[in-house]
Amino acid sequence: MKAAVLNSAPGQLHIENVDIGEPGPREVLVKTAAAGLCHSDLHFMEATYPHPLPTLLGHESAGVVEAVGSMVSYVKPGDHVITCLSAFCGYCEQCLSGHMSLCENKHTHLVRGAEESPRLSRNGEVIHQFMHLSSFAEHMLIHEHALVKIREDMPLDKAALIGCAVTTGLGAVFRTAKVEPGSTVAVIGCGGIGLSAIQGARIAGANKIIAVDMVGAKLELAQELGATHIVNPSDGDPVKQVKEISEGGVHYSFEAVGLKVTAEQSFKMLRSGGQATVIGLIPVGTMIEIHGADLIMERTLTGSNMGSNQFRTDMPRIVDMYLDGRLNLDAMVAKTITLEEINEGFEELKTGTETRSVIIF
Ligand SMILES: [Zn+2]
Ligand SMILES: [Zn+2]
Structure with a gap:
């Protein structure tokens, strides 16, 4: 072959x-x-x-x-x-x-x-x-x-995306972080996984969904898919911008880039009690640094492996979300x-x- x-x-x-x-x-x-x-x-x-x-x-x-x-x-x-x-x-x-x-x-x-x-x-x-x-x-x-x-009326080219990016992004929201309706979410990185996390936050009922990316076209797409606010780090410190929009920090942040700097930003933009989930693959050997004092107010930094999936049940549900129009x-x-x-x-x-x-x- x-x-x-x-x-x-x-x-x-x-x-x-x-x-x-x-x-x-x-x-x-x-x-x-x-x-x-x-x-x-x-x-x-x-x-x-x-x-x-x-x-x-x-x-x-x-x-x-x-x-x-x-x-x-x-x-x-x-x-x-x-x-x-x-x-x-x-x-x-x-x-x-x-x-x-x-x-x-x-x-x-x-x-x-x-x-x-x-x-x-x-x-x-x-x-x-x-x-x-x-x-x-x-x-x-x-x-x-x-x-x-899966269902045979599901187009296989779209189904392929569910095999990694979509399950990873949606799973990070639904299964790893368990985002609550009404909460405020920030997603750093608007590639396939980040855009999936944004759609997951929309489907989960988040009130504010803040997309962060350096590429204008990706931010536009993020808005089309559910982001309520956009932040471009070339306009200034993304942590400061996200804190302003969320009035003090987000309940949930998702890092979908895989870099030390963005992983640290995802933690810094949390409000008290918030949770940062790193989805991106951080290069082997890279250390992530956070201020110990930020842990006192119950902030959490965690990772998500393939969206903590149970894919035999998750993927057919995601197929349904596409076919009923909720997932783009x-x-x-x-x-x-x-x-x-x-x-x-x-x-x-x-x-x-x-x-x-x-x-x-
Ligand atoms: Zn992948
Ligand atoms: Zn096993």
Whole structure:
């Protein structure tokens, strides 16, 4: 099959022919319909996060089941599915207490052992599967606990976005922070995840939703999707601006950039008792500094992993929110591209003017 392989990091992706195995007992072969380009993939291409190489990136996808292993009863060929990197074992303490995104066995029990033939290879050489998925390819061979079945009237290019950005942003609001109706929310960074958090805050019933970004076009889109106020840090200290709009600080802030400075700003813009949730991937080794005295008034700084999702229940609900008109995914796709255009797509993501490109297979 045709796939985009990362052979060295930092580096670009190469379109190559990759061999994919037959489904094992608990595995599903999915024909990829669409795959989004996410900032997290970029982190691995730029080597700010390490990964064994060669690898096949991509983790935001939807498709159609083509074949299933002997023990799989949850899906059958022809079913429409969204994939999720939060693959879960279903029996560890985290899974059984409803925190499947924190599954303790995801790196050991949901992958093939070293003695088995690899899921992905190239002339006998192992291609390391990325986040249980590897979506930048015509097919995916994945564990049955890395996908969810969805309604067939859901367009698969929009469904792909739910596979990462949308679930992460909405989940950070609904599940990690549990935003209350009437509260005041600030979202720093208006890419795919930030815009999803803004829509989540709107659906959750927040009164004031303050979008923070350096790019004017992204702030305009944020307003279209639910932001009631916008803040551009080039007009002055964003913390001061947010505190003015929120009359003393927000109840909830969300950081969707992944930088030390924005993570610290997200905490500084809280009112007493407020909670800052860092969603962005902060580079390994970076320290976040806060004033200890700010903790006295019960401010919280926390992280959110893939929106603390329970994706088997969350994603079908999010599909319903799109189909009943509450969630706007159409405006979040800047353009659709082919697999061959993937490096240009990442180049545009890096410059930060576009929202999201989606590969259509
Ligand atoms: Zn992602
Ligand atoms: Zn588990």
